[in-house]
Each structure stands twice: as structure tokens, then as C-alpha cells.
Amino acid sequence: MPTEEPLELLQTAAGAEKGRNIHDVVKASTASLSSPSGGVVEDDDAELSDETINRFLREAEERMRVSSALLNSSTVVNKISMTKFPKLDPGSALANAPIKSQGSVSRISDPSMLVSSSDRELADTSAAAGGISRVDRAASKKTKEDKEKTAGAxxxxxxxTDLTPQLKRDLQLIKMRNVLDPHRHYKKDNTALPEYSQVGTIIEGNTEFFSSRITKKDRKRTIAEELMADEGNRKRFKKKYEEITSSKRSGKKEFYRKLLAQRGSSKI
Amino acid sequence: MADKSRFYLEQSIPELQELEKKKIFTKEEISAITKKRSEFEHRINSPAPKPTDFTRYAEYEMNLDSLRRKRQTRLGVNSRSHAGQRRIFFLLDRATRRFPGDLGLWMQYIAYARKERSSKVLAKVFASVLKLHPAKPELWIFAARHAVEVNADVTEARGHMQRGLRFCKGSRELWWEYAKLELVFVAKVLARRRMLGIDGAPAPSDEEQKQAEAEAEAAMDLDDDEIKLPTVSADELSGKPRKDHLVDAAALEDITTNPALNGAVVGAIFDAAVKEFPGDMAFVRGFWDLVMGFETLHCRGALLERVVVHVLDVAPTDAEMLMLGVQLPVVGVSVANPIFPARLGTVLDNMREAAEKAVPRGVLYERFATFMVGLLKSAMEEEGADEGVKTVMFGTLVKYFKAAEAVDEASVELYMRWVETMKMRGKAAAAVEVAERALLKYKGHKGLQKAIKRIQAQEEL
Known part of the structure; x- marks a missing residue:
């Protein structure tokens, strides 16, 4: 062990009644020696060794005991009991009452509750806003511009769909195909006209020459034209049309006309 | 829909007739009220009403009722009927029946019943809302708070908490609030004993009384989160010390033998709670902070010790939890107290041991530095603090700062504390040097740069 002050330090440390372990002290004191300014107290950048700390604390305690005894030798320091208590806190998860009452006036604090979201939307978009939809106009314009040109990849x-009058008629015909052939039955078709569509031509294969081919003479540009080209079909449509109109005409004006004609004949 | 709303509308006819007869409302006003009510009734009886329809109706009825009351008092007309209040209760009842899941409506019901001070309705509403929403811990806490504050019934509050815990075992808040309830209860009992002069303590000296008054003044402008008790005691009030206690004073004065007043209940709550949250250090930390808030409670130390014992058992290497054990000896000990140096010695011993065990050592160093700087600040402010103690604190801080730097676990926070310490010691140059060294590690850190600038500005002054 080196000499100088550690000896003294060791003695004081050993004298300490704190029950500090001697081994610790020795270790610590050698450590403090290894640093250049080990025991110099004035420089507090340097680490204090354990025994120095102990000595300091002991001395401080003695000093404080004396001073506190001098200061309040008569009065006993008495703990002041609590006068403030924390309240139970349900936290922010608890919902708030929507109506706030101040004095005799109650008000709904959240303005969004005054008008329901659907009403707000209605007021913003419909004729209620003077026929000018404030919110939707821009939106609808945008959707028109944004309307996709194609159905996508x-x-x-x-x-x-490029809806020409010819194509429209063909599409209508397909929808009403159940009238073309009385022996064929189809499901009801209430769908709208397709938004995206293309018209193509089926070209028969080599094997279909006799089975499913339309002769060159019967080929037309549209479905409607092909139907009208057939004599039998035309007659049938005419007959059907007559049936329907006659049943629709029964009664009403037709009946009255006939009645008048009968009266006229009886007069003569 | 129409006949239903018609039925409800017709029920209010006698009331309106009475109001008209007594000239509280004119005929036009009555027709306006009817029109408005009809509109609201049709709205809430529509096939798909919204909660806001009920709220708006209730708002209208509340304002109408307060107008009626004002007119009645002004005209000097007395009416025995409580039709207005009953109408609103009935409306809120219908609203909560229609939308049992809308807590806003329930809270509105409770708020109105509270305003009207109708305890019967309140009891009913609390019962049904808790029945319908048992898994919402905030409601249980709210009910317990109501029981304590309004009914002044701790047993009822305790019942709410315990029932709540059967449904929401996993809610930390509920456990904390239950512990808080019990802590407040003990603190209140002790405060009451003191007020009544049966706590065995001598009468407070003048100085103390002044201090208490000053505290009371300060408490007046505190936020709404605290309850304030008057500081006057029964002796002061009656002007003479009361000697005619009928009960056995000795038994009453001895609070040490009563386990309930020594934190046994809170301790039991803690033990039960940690079983629900194994390894949840955030819960323990929250509990610690809660108990720390009760500064003058005599059983605080014992409770904190219990927390530390548990923590050392389950997480012996967790840096944050070790820190709780380290700081325990000086908790609640004033810097000017003669026992403080000895306690500080224990803290330093604890810290030495903890530093060997702690797993994120940097975290421990950082927490210790923050804690020590806090102590140092209070030592600088307090008059009775000893110079030697301050020197020890500085020395220790520097030691651990260097230790943290040596193992390369010094965080920005730690460096900030270091700079602060150096500034407190009046070593501006050293502070700047530390900050610059920190900036080498944490490049471009705003706080450090600001700290350097501030020190340099002070130097120039």
C-alpha cells in the first residue's frame, strides 16, 4: 500500500460505523490513488473515493445535528397532514355529456350534432341550396373528366360503348330476344345497356360450313336488318303487332267509334 | 309512428293547459311549443331516429323548463307539478332505451340528474349503465367517484371498484384508481383525526399554522382535480381543547396497531394486481408514482418498500426498476434533515450494487443522474443543506457521468444533466466542454446546441 493520505483515509473508513466492507474500501482507495488528484477535495471534477464520501457524509450529519438542535430545540417538527387529495380520474375514455348547461341556458357543445350528416350532405348538394350543388358540382365535373375511356387492362x-342508333336497336333486340322465337324461352333481362362494349363478327370455322353458317345472301350489317330480311319473320311480327294493338284498342275510342257507327246505321 | 308521437304529445296537454291558465305562457307560445314538440316527437318516433334527435329534443326541453321556472318565480306563481323535470327524465330514459350503446346519452342522463339533485334517478341510471357496460373500466371509476364525492360513501365506491375489477381485470387504470381510492381514504381518516384533535399530536405551532394557511391559499387556485379540506380543527373551532372524549382515546390514538390505517389494503391491492400483470413494469411504475403522490402519508415508505421488494423479485436486472430501489432510502427525507447524509450513503451503496446488475446500464445511469440532479437542486434551494452533502452529490454525479461515458452508454439526456450539473457548480467552461463532447456523439442535437448558446450568453453578461 502506498503511504501518504490513504492511511488516514483507511483509518477513518474503518472507524465508520456504517458497516462498510473493508475489502471495498481498500479497492476503492487504490482506485482513487491511481487517478492523479485522488484525494483532493476541492476539485470536484475528480471522482471522490468511497471513504472520502463516507467521511463527508458523517461530518455533514454531525454538523446538521448540531445546527438543527440549535435551531429548533424547543419545537418538535410535526408532520403536517394532507389537506389535498387527488380525485379519482376516469380518464379521457369516458364520453362527455353532449349538452353543456351554464346557469339556466343549455347548449349542445358540439356543432356537428346540430345537423345530421345526411342532412348536411343534402343541404350541400340538392335544390335546397338554390339549385346549385355547392359540393357536388366540382365532384361531378371531376367524375365526368375522370370517366375512364376504357374498361381497363x-x-x-x-x-x-359508341351508341349509334343501329347499335342501340341491336342491343334492344338482344334484350327482347324472347319475342323472336315463340319456342325459345329466356330469363328476364332488366340490365342496362353495357357501359363498355365492342361489336364483332363471328367467322365460322372450316368444319362449320354445313352446320352453322349463314349464307352470303342472308348476311346483313345488323341483327335488325337480318331479321327484317326474312319473309316469315316479317309476317309473324305484323300478325303479332295486330293482335296486340287490337286488344289494346278494344273499348275506349274504338268501342265508341263502333257504337257511333252502329247508331248511324240504325238511323238509316 | 304518428299515433305513437301523438300519444306522447297528448300527455303534455294538461300541463300546457295549466301553464296557459296560470298565464305563464301565452296562447301563441303554447302553440309554438306544441309545434316544436310535435316536430321533435315525430323525429324521435321515426323508423330510424338518431341519437342527436334525442339530444336536441332534450336541449329544447331543458331550456324551456328553465324559462318556465324563471317566469314562475318572477310572477310569483307556484306550481306543485314537476312536469318539466319529469318530462326530461322520461325523454332521456326513452333515449337510453333506444340507444343503450350510446354513452354520450347516458352521460347526459347522469349529468342532468346530478344537476337536478335527484339521487333516486341517479342510483337507477348508474345501476343500468353499469349493467349494460360492465366492460368499460372508466364507467366503474366514474361511478366510484360519484359515490365518494356526492354520496360520501366509501363502501359503495369500494363496491363499484371491486365489481368493476371482476369484469375488467386487465385494466391498469382501474387497479390504480382502486389503490388511489384506498390511499385517499386512509389519508382522509388521518386528516380527520387530526382535525378532531384525536391523533395524539400536540397542537400545531403558530409557524406551522401559517404554513398550513399558506398551503391552503395556494390550494385554492389549484385545478379541479383535487379535493380541499379546511385546515381548521375542532379545537380551534370551539375555542377550547376538548377533553370529554367518551371513547377510549388511547385506542383511537394508536394508529400503528390498525393495519387498515397502515396501508394493508393498498398492499393487498398491489399484490392482487401484479398477479394480473406479470412482468408489466409500466403498471408497477404507475403504482409507484401514485403512492409517491401521497407525500405526508405515514405508510408511504412501507408501501414503496413493498413495491421495491416485488420488483427486485420479478425483474432484478431491469434498470428502471432498480432505480426505484436505489432512491427508496431518501424518499420523503428532507435535504435539511440530519438523517439525510446517512440515507444518502445508503443510496450510493445501492447504486453501486445496482450498477453491477442493471441490464441497459445506460438507462440506469440516466435515471440516477436525473434523480440526483433533482436532489441537488432541492439542496441548493433549501437553507439547511450541508456543503459536504452537496460536494458528495457532485462527486457522485461526476463519477457516474464518467462511468456512463466509459462504457459508451451516455445518452443525450445524460449529457444534458451533466451540462446542468456543471452549470450549477459554476463551471461554465467545463459545461461547454461536456456539451461539445456530446455533440461529437450526437451531431446536430438541438437541445445541446441551445444549452451551449445559453451558457455562452450568460458568460458574456
Whole structure:
């Protein structure tokens, strides 16, 4: 062990009644020696060794005991009991009452509760706003612009339907195909006209020359034209049309006309 | 729908007739009220009403009722009927029946019943809302708070808490609040004993009384989260010390033998709670903070010790939890108290041991530094603090700062504390040096740069 002050330090440390372990002290004191300014107290940047700390604390305790005894030798320090208590706190998860009452006036604090969201939407979009939809106008304009030109890559970029009068008639015919042949029955079709569509021509294969082929003479540009080209069909449609109109005409004006005609004949 | 609303509307006819007869409302006003009510009734009886329909109706009825009351008092007309209040209760009842899941409506019901001070309705509403929403811990806490504050019934509050815990075992808040309830109860009992002069303590000296008054003044402008008790005692009030206690004073004065007043209940709550949250250190931390809030409670130390014992058992290497054990000896000990140096010695011993065990050592160093700087600040402010103690604190801080730096676990926070310490010691140059060294590690940290600038500005002054 080196000499100088550690000896003294050791003695004081050993004298300490704190029950500190001697081994610790020795270790610590050698450590403090290894640092250049081990025991110099004035420089507090340097670490204090354990025994120095002990000595300091003991001395401080003695000093404080004396001073406190001098200060309040008569009065006993008495703990002041609590006068403030924390309240139970349900936290922010608890819902608030929507109506706030101040004095005799009650008000709904959240303005969004005054008008329901559906009403607000209605007021913003419909004729209630003077026929000018404040919110929707921009939105609808945008949707018009944004309307896709094609059905997308998943549909091989099928184009938007170019609804010519001919195509419209053909599509209507397909929808009403149940009238073309009285022996064929189809499901009811209430769907709208397709948004995206293309018209193609089926070309028969080599094997279908006799089985499913329309002769060159019967080929027309549209379905409607093909139907009208057939004599039998035309007659049937005419007959059907007559049936329907006659049943619709029964009674009403037709009946009255006939009645008048009968009266006229009886007069003569 | 129409006949239903018609039925409810017709029920209010006698009341309106009475109001008209007594000239509280004019005929036009009555027709306006009817029109408005009809509109609201049709709305709430529609096939798909919204909660806001009920709220708006209730708002209208509340305002109408307060107008009626004002007119009645002004005209000097007395009416025995409580039709207005009953109408609103009935409306809120219908609302909560229609929308049992809307807590806003329930809270509105409770708020109105509270305003009207109708305890019967309140009891009914609390019972049904708790029945319908048993898994919402905040409602149980709210009910317990109501029981304590309004009914002044701790047993009822305790019942709410315990029933709540059967449904929401996993709610930390509920456990904390239950512990808080019990702590407040003990603290209140002790405060009451003191007020009544049966706590065996001598009468407070003048100085103390002044201090208590000053505290009371300060408490007046505190936020709404605290309950304030008057500081006057029964002796002061009656002007003479009361000697005619009928009960056995000795038994009453001895609070040490009563386990309930020594935190046994809170301890039991803690033990039960930690079983629900194995390994949840955030829960323990919250509990610790809660108990720390009760500064003058005599059983605080014992409770904190219990927490520390548990923590050392389940997480012996967790840095944050070790810190709780480290700081325990000086908790509640004033810096000017003669026993403080000895306690500080124990803290330093504890810290030495903890530093060997702690797993994120950097965290321990950081927490210790924060704690020590806090102590140091109070030592600087307090008059009775000894110079030697301060020197020890500085020395220890520097030691651990260097230790943290040596193992390369010094966080930004730690460096900030270091700079602060150096500033407190009046070593501006050293503070700047530390901050610059920290900036090498944490490049471009705003706080550090600001700290350097502030020190330099002070130097120039």
C-alpha cells in the first residue's frame, strides 16, 4: 500500500460505523490513488473515493445535528397532514355529456350534432341550396373528366360503348330476344345497356360450313336488318303487332267509334 | 309512428293547459311549443331516429323548463307539478332505451340528474349503465367517484371498484384508481383525526399554522382535480381543547396497531394486481408514482418498500426498476434533515450494487443522474443543506457521468444533466466542454446546441 493520505483515509473508513466492507474500501482507495488528484477535495471534477464520501457524509450529519438542535430545540417538527387529495380520474375514455348547461341556458357543445350528416350532405348538394350543388358540382365535373375511356387492362382495354342508333336497336333486340322465337324461352333481362362494349363478327370455322353458317345472301350489317330480311319473320311480327294493338284498342275510342257507327246505321 | 308521437304529445296537454291558465305562457307560445314538440316527437318516433334527435329534443326541453321556472318565480306563481323535470327524465330514459350503446346519452342522463339533485334517478341510471357496460373500466371509476364525492360513501365506491375489477381485470387504470381510492381514504381518516384533535399530536405551532394557511391559499387556485379540506380543527373551532372524549382515546390514538390505517389494503391491492400483470413494469411504475403522490402519508415508505421488494423479485436486472430501489432510502427525507447524509450513503451503496446488475446500464445511469440532479437542486434551494452533502452529490454525479461515458452508454439526456450539473457548480467552461463532447456523439442535437448558446450568453453578461 502506498503511504501518504490513504492511511488516514483507511483509518477513518474503518472507524465508520456504517458497516462498510473493508475489502471495498481498500479497492476503492487504490482506485482513487491511481487517478492523479485522488484525494483532493476541492476539485470536484475528480471522482471522490468511497471513504472520502463516507467521511463527508458523517461530518455533514454531525454538523446538521448540531445546527438543527440549535435551531429548533424547543419545537418538535410535526408532520403536517394532507389537506389535498387527488380525485379519482376516469380518464379521457369516458364520453362527455353532449349538452353543456351554464346557469339556466343549455347548449349542445358540439356543432356537428346540430345537423345530421345526411342532412348536411343534402343541404350541400340538392335544390335546397338554390339549385346549385355547392359540393357536388366540382365532384361531378371531376367524375365526368375522370370517366375512364376504357374498361381497363383487366378487360383488354375494351372501349366505351359508341351508341349509334343501329347499335342501340341491336342491343334492344338482344334484350327482347324472347319475342323472336315463340319456342325459345329466356330469363328476364332488366340490365342496362353495357357501359363498355365492342361489336364483332363471328367467322365460322372450316368444319362449320354445313352446320352453322349463314349464307352470303342472308348476311346483313345488323341483327335488325337480318331479321327484317326474312319473309316469315316479317309476317309473324305484323300478325303479332295486330293482335296486340287490337286488344289494346278494344273499348275506349274504338268501342265508341263502333257504337257511333252502329247508331248511324240504325238511323238509316 | 304518428299515433305513437301523438300519444306522447297528448300527455303534455294538461300541463300546457295549466301553464296557459296560470298565464305563464301565452296562447301563441303554447302553440309554438306544441309545434316544436310535435316536430321533435315525430323525429324521435321515426323508423330510424338518431341519437342527436334525442339530444336536441332534450336541449329544447331543458331550456324551456328553465324559462318556465324563471317566469314562475318572477310572477310569483307556484306550481306543485314537476312536469318539466319529469318530462326530461322520461325523454332521456326513452333515449337510453333506444340507444343503450350510446354513452354520450347516458352521460347526459347522469349529468342532468346530478344537476337536478335527484339521487333516486341517479342510483337507477348508474345501476343500468353499469349493467349494460360492465366492460368499460372508466364507467366503474366514474361511478366510484360519484359515490365518494356526492354520496360520501366509501363502501359503495369500494363496491363499484371491486365489481368493476371482476369484469375488467386487465385494466391498469382501474387497479390504480382502486389503490388511489384506498390511499385517499386512509389519508382522509388521518386528516380527520387530526382535525378532531384525536391523533395524539400536540397542537400545531403558530409557524406551522401559517404554513398550513399558506398551503391552503395556494390550494385554492389549484385545478379541479383535487379535493380541499379546511385546515381548521375542532379545537380551534370551539375555542377550547376538548377533553370529554367518551371513547377510549388511547385506542383511537394508536394508529400503528390498525393495519387498515397502515396501508394493508393498498398492499393487498398491489399484490392482487401484479398477479394480473406479470412482468408489466409500466403498471408497477404507475403504482409507484401514485403512492409517491401521497407525500405526508405515514405508510408511504412501507408501501414503496413493498413495491421495491416485488420488483427486485420479478425483474432484478431491469434498470428502471432498480432505480426505484436505489432512491427508496431518501424518499420523503428532507435535504435539511440530519438523517439525510446517512440515507444518502445508503443510496450510493445501492447504486453501486445496482450498477453491477442493471441490464441497459445506460438507462440506469440516466435515471440516477436525473434523480440526483433533482436532489441537488432541492439542496441548493433549501437553507439547511450541508456543503459536504452537496460536494458528495457532485462527486457522485461526476463519477457516474464518467462511468456512463466509459462504457459508451451516455445518452443525450445524460449529457444534458451533466451540462446542468456543471452549470450549477459554476463551471461554465467545463459545461461547454461536456456539451461539445456530446455533440461529437450526437451531431446536430438541438437541445445541446441551445444549452451551449445559453451558457455562452450568460458568460458574456
Amino acid at each position: 383487366n378487360w383488354f382495354d375494351m372501349p366505351r
